[in-house]
Amino acid sequence: MNENRERVLDELLQHRDSFLSGEELSKRLSISRTAVWKHIEELRRDGYTINAVRKQGYMIKAVPSSLEVSAIHPFLETEFVGKEMYTYGEVMSTQLIAHEKAKSGAASGTVILADLQTQGKARLGRRWHSPKGTGIWMSLMVKPYLPLSAIPQLTLLTAVALVRGIHQEIGLEVQIKWPNDLLFHGKKLCGILTEVQAEADQVNYVIIGIGMNVNHQEKDFDESLSSIATSLRIEKGKKLDRNKLIAVLLKEWEILYQLYMKQGFSPIKTLWETYALSLGQQITARTVQGNYTGMAKGITDEGILLLEDEQGTIHKIYSADIETPKT
Amino acid sequence: MNENRERVLDELLQHRDSFLSGEELSKRLSISRTAVWKHIEELRRDGYTINAVRKQGYMIKAVPSSLEVSAIHPFLETEFVGKEMYTYGEVMSTQLIAHEKAKSGAASGTVILADLQTQGKARLGRRWHSPKGTGIWMSLMVKPYLPLSAIPQLTLLTAVALVRGIHQEIGLEVQIKWPNDLLFHGKKLCGILTEVQAEADQVNYVIIGIGMNVNHQEKDFDESLSSIATSLRIEKGKKLDRNKLIAVLLKEWEILYQLYMKQGFSPIKTLWETYALSLGQQITARTVQGNYTGMAKGITDEGILLLEDEQGTIHKIYSADIETPKT
The missing domain is CATH 2.30.30.100 (SH3 type barrels.)
Incomplete structure (x- = not known):
């Protein structure tokens, strides 16, 4: 997106509940009012709904979801993961939707994605900061034939898959902090939350939640987070195509999952130890x-x-x- | 209950959707119409709602639940199990209610009981035959600090607790068939279904479902079940007080659970092996x-x-x- 257009959009998003006049926008961005008007038109063409009222100005009413099944599937080379996929603009938590889908008979490999989570879940009942349109807020549901004792291995498998997918797509070398975090130079990039619903001798379904900071800029982290969290965009210095990255991560996950189901945890463990932080420390x-x-x-x-x-x-x-x- | 009154009740229950005339009842049971009328009055006093319509007869509309918290608590000597208890006349499954209660913050040790389950759950998605008023259809919810791999042990612990509770209360020596059945002379008396909701490294809650055939008579089992199932009443030759039995079973469960949380699975394993069928076979x-x-x-x-x-x-x-x- 054109840089000034992005700045117009940023201003509108920061004032979602009030009108912003064309004059104010033109002053803030040091561009002409005609230029402002042109950017607004372009944004509308991109799918944004922007109200314009005489003497009051502009107000943004709806933002298109850039996470579309149709935008991900062209990149997706998996056999079963993500064949059933649901994308949402805003949800409380993709985990909650995945539980519902699993209970109502969704296929193993179903993927839930959202642009925004209002109550993103992290490990041990904690919250995951999931601002709009910046990250990959994703839940992957599978129905494996595994004993309960094997479930923690799926968290480790997922960590390995994400490290490899990120490296393959953008060349960044990310590390794993046991049990469920991905770090870059000590700052958190990604968390994994594995939930299971089971009988004592039969796993009904497993939901693997992935929260990955992708296109966050420094300003997207508040003070409490900026010293401990980072994003792929910040570290790589460029904005990424979330749709393509999602497809790559799911493919890598499926490869490791199929390996695991055939050969057990041993090859995954070896890979995990390669990427793990703080072993021997x-x-x-x-x-x-x-x-x-x-x-x-x-x-x-x-x-x-x-x-x-x-x-x-x-x-x-x-x-x-x-x-x-x-x- | 008076034997003829029980027969009147049986007839009414078998015709729940239609009227049964006083004349018909008097014929079938070979008692006078006045006697029928008196029994109906007594049943009403016992809490049954029975409609009477001139020239049509009687129809039963509601049956009192004989499982009442107030009838169980006088016998209950536990510290935390069953302190929060809910009884229902008719439910799809006590397991489903226990899940809801667990999610909405019920305390560890919460017990759900029903007189009738229309879709009683058994292991591996199977059904459990749960006719009205005859059995103990119960779900016990706990929130233990345990790794996922320990969950199957709770099924075995429960089996041991039930064997000991039954022996203590009525002197019957029941055996355990791995993993979750209690048998008497090879016939099924009780099943246990353990369900868990967890994160990879934290159990959120465990629900232990118990289906025990208590006051079934031979006629309560259809042909497909009568050769493989039995009840405590059939084996003991007398009707039991379900409320008291529930209290005894919960107490025994709590004793073993507290032992397990302190000393681990080892003492439970020893007991289990004592009662287990087919070890060494x-x-x-x-x-x-x-x-x-x-x-x-x-x-x-x-x-x-x-x-x-x-x-x-x-x-x-x-x-x-x-x-x-x-x-």
């Missing part, structure tokens, strides 16, 4: 049962983190927040 | 991946069945239907 694991400090030794065949404390005792860490010393 | 395990025949060696520390085939290979059975040779 001192860490602190904050768990519900208390904190453990020691060396991150690796992961078990079930995907559980092994931590060796100063006394040489090995602790199995099922769930924790991991802190690494600042380097 | 030849069995066939029918699984999604194929059938395995061999000797049931025992269960692992995770609650997985170990089967040794003729070649001496040990197979881990996560989910199967088990067949034992007829003896």
Whole structure:
């Protein structure tokens, strides 16, 4: 998009509840009022609904979703993942929709995408900041024949798939922080939330939620986030085509999933260890049962983190927040 | 209940959608019309709603639930199990209600009971025959701090608790068939269905469904069931107080759960093996991946069945239907 047009759009989006006059826009952007009018016309052609009222100015009423099944499918080379796909402008959480779809009989491999999540879910009941149109807010639902104990492995598998997909598409080398974060130079790029609905001896469905910061600019992170979060755009220095990236990530996920279902966790574990941050380093694991400090030794065949404390005792860490010393 | 009154009630229940004349009732039961009328009055006093229309007869409109929180609580000696309890006359499935309660913040230990399930759930999407007023159709919801891999242990723990509760209350020695059935002389008395909703590293809640045949008479089982199912009443030869039995079972469950949360699965495993059928015997395990025949060696520390085939290979059975040779 033309740079001035993008600035016009930004101004309109920042004043969604009030009119902004052509004169004000022309002043703020140092362009003529005719130029403002032309950009508004172009935005309308792109699918934005913009009201214009005499003596009041412009107000944006609707934004087109740039996530369209029809825009993703041309890039999608999967066998079953994403063959059933639903895109939404705004949802509370793609996870909630995925649960509904799974219960009403959606096929394994169904993908839910949204431009905006108002209550994006993160691990342990936390929220995930999911502003409009910037990220990949996605839930992938599968119905695998697996024992319950294998489910944490799917989080690790997903992390590996995303690292590989990002590298393939834009050449960035991202690292994995156990259990579910992707980092670049220590800043968070992506989180993974795996949910399961099961009987004791039968998994009904698994939903893998992916929240990836793609086209965020510095200004999209508030103060509390800017020191700990980043986006692919910030790190790569250019805006990315989310539709294409989604297709690449899903393809990479499917390849690893099929490998896993045939050969088990062993090849995934090897890849995971290649990309993992802080293996062999001192860490602190904050768990519900208390904190453990020691060396991150690796992961078990079930995907559980092994931590060796100063006394040489090995602790199995099922769930924790991991802190690494600042380097 | 007076025997003739019970027969009047049975007739009315068998004709719930049509009127039954006093004359017809008097003929069928070989009692006077005045006696019929008196029994109807008594039933009304017991809480049944029975419409009477001149020249048409009687029709039953509502049946009181004999499962009342107030009737169970006097017997209940638990610390947290059943402190939050809901009883229903008729539901599709107590499991569905338990899911709703769990999601809307019900406390760990919440119990759901129903007199009748129209779509009682059994393992692997099957149905559980749950006729009105005869059984214990119950769901127990807990929110344990456990890894996903531990969940199958809760099915085994529940089986042990029910065996012990039944023995304590009526002296019957029931056996466990892996993974989730209680049998008496080879006939099914009870099934257990454990469902879980979780994140990869955090169990949100577990729902343990219990379907126990308590006061069924032979006539309550149709032909397809009568050779494979039985009830406590049939085996014990007397009608039981469901309310008291529920309280005893919940207490026994809580004792074992608290033991398990403190000491792990090991003491539960020992008890389970004491009550288990077919350990050390030849069995066939029918699984999604194929059938395995061999000797049931025992269960692992995770609650997985170990089967040794003729070649001496040990197979881990996560989910199967088990067949034992007829003896």
